[in-house]
Amino acid sequence: xxxxxxxxxxxxxxxxxxxxxxxxxxxxxxxxxxxxxxxxxxxxxxxxxxxxxxxxxxxxxxxxxxxxxxxxxxxxxxxxxxxxxxxxxxxxxxxxxxxxxxxxxxxxxxxxxxxxxxxxxxxxxxxxxxxxxxxxxxxxxxxxxxxxxxxxxxxxxxxxxxxxxxxxxxxxxxxxxxxxxxxxxxxxxxxxxxxxxxxxxxxxxxxxxxxxxxxxxxxxxxxxxxxxxxxxxxxxxxxxxxxxxxxxxxxxxxxxxxxxxxxxxxxxxxxxxxxxxxxxxxxxxxxxxxxxxxxxxxxxxxxxxxxxxxxxxxxxxxxxxxxxxxxxxxxxxxxxxxxxxxxxxxxxx
Ligand SMILES: *[C@@H]1O[C@H](CO)[C@@H](O)[C@H](O)[C@H]1NC(C)=O
Ligand SMILES: *[C@@H]1O[C@H](CO)[C@@H](O)[C@H](O)[C@H]1NC(C)=O
Ligand SMILES: *[C@@H]1O[C@H](CO)[C@@H](O)[C@H](O)[C@H]1NC(C)=O
Numbered sequence: 530x531x532x533x534x535x536x537x538x539x540x541x542x543x544x545x546x547x548x549x550x551x552x553x554x555x556x557x558x559x560x561x562x563x564x565x566x567x568x569x570x571x572x573x574x575x576x577x578x579x580x581x582x583x584x585x586x587x588x589x590x591x592x593x594x595x596x597x598x599x600x601x602x603x604x605x606x607x608x609x610x611x612x613x614x615x616x617x618x619x620x621x622x623x624x625x626x627x628x629x630x631x632x633x634x635x636x637x638x639x640x641x642x643x644x645x646x647x648x649x650x651x652x653x654x655x656x657x658x659x660x661x662x663x664x665x666x667x668x669x670x671x672x673x674x675x676x677x678x679x680x681x682x683x684x685x686x687x688x689x690x691x692x693x694x695x696x697x698x699x700x701x702x703x704x705x706x707x708x709x710x711x712x713x714x715x716x717x718x719x720x721x722x723x724x725x726x727x728x729x730x731x732x733x734x735x736x737x738x739x740x741x742x743x744x745x746x747x748x749x750x751x752x753x754x755x756x757x758x759x760x761x762x763x764x765x766x767x768x769x770x771x772x773x774x775x776x777x778x779x780x781x782x783x784x785x786x787x788x789x790x791x792x793x794x795x796x797x798x799x800x801x802x803x804x805x806x807x808x809x810x811x812x813x814x815x816x817x818x819x820x821x822x823x824x825x826x827x828x829x830x831x832x833x834x835x836x837x838x839x840x841x842x843x844x845x846x847x848x849x850x851x852x853x854x855x856x857x858x859x860x861x862x863x864x865x866x867x868x869x870x871x872x873x874x875x876x877x878x
Contacts, residue, residue: 707745
């Protein structure tokens with residue numbers, strides 16, 4: 530056996546250099562992510578309890594940032610993602626944001642007989658109810674559903690979806706834009722269908738408002754947790770409605786008719802990382818039709834040649850496009866993108 534041949538030696542050297550480079554680039558990458566995490570923590574005023582949490586969050590942050598950066602690095606996407614406030618959250622911590630919906634659209638007692646927007650004389654090419662002054666500020670449902678650091682799930686999206694639609698029709702009918710109370714629904718509309726932070730029903734909430742009226746946001750402010758109903762607050766009627774109607778399911782043309790006349794409550798499947806980190810542009814999925822989240826359509830239009838629904842979410846203005854998302858409209862499926870045309874309802878006044 531002689532000395533290793535020159536060739537083996539060169540090969541070994543190459544392998545050694547490759548390993549070193551990889552280690553270096555991995556640690557450069559880790560340092561980059563870690564620094565990004567530090568800056569992000571400052572930006573979002575996030576404080577962790579200890580090093581173990583920093584490490585656990587750091588791992589989630591890295592995984593999600595890599596997902597977001599890789600998504601954004603592809604060209605030809607109609608929308609972008611952002612490293613937003615959700616990037617260091619566990620799946621469980623995010624659940625209260627997307628799982629508050631309860632299915633009541635098809636319940637016998639809730640099906641309305643008529644659909645008054647079957648025929649609408651003039652449906653404009655685009656509509657933005659914000660420009661008509663019929664939409665209040667974007668609100669934040671928060672982690673309603675989180676109880677003493679234990680996540681119990683579900684959430685209060687249903688209350689926000691209901692209230693935004695009622696705020697819309699109130700402005701249209703009375704000329705007054707009044708921010709109304711989600712907390713009253715969370716605390717006072719308690720039954721099998723609406724259970725506070727354990728989830729609720731938008732249709733059932735319209736029924737509640739018919740009977741009880743609704744206070745203002747300031748009169749019964751949002752707490753992001755369910756409490757006992759305050760009777761005095763409940764008794765203060767700032768607005769009311771006469772009933773609600775359902776938009777016939779799975780028909781985006783009829784949904785358009787309705788949205789051309791007023792903001793409409795809808796349920797969607799928001800269970801994807803793409804939705805969670807959505808930043809701007811026309812969202813095209815991926816998503817299915819597992820309806821677990823309630824939002825409100827407050828307009829529609831066309832952007833860069835793509836038709837969209839303008840959707841008001843309740844994750845505060847620091848999510849999406851100042852709290853809104855443009856969701857693709859007139860897709861090749863009757864139920865609409867993410868099931869948006871499946872369970873649309875609107876209040877009447
Ligand atoms: C919130 O409401 C649910 C359902 O009624 C109840 O189980 C839970 O104990 C309530 N939580 C608080 C803090 O009141
Ligand atoms: C939607 O409803 C309209 C009016 O009832 C009807 O003419 C049209 O065929 C429906 N479209 C679909 C896809 O069902
Ligand atoms: C629907 O989404 C919820 C919330 O993420 C999840 O718990 C449930 O398993 C999903 N259901 C189906 C049928 O995918």
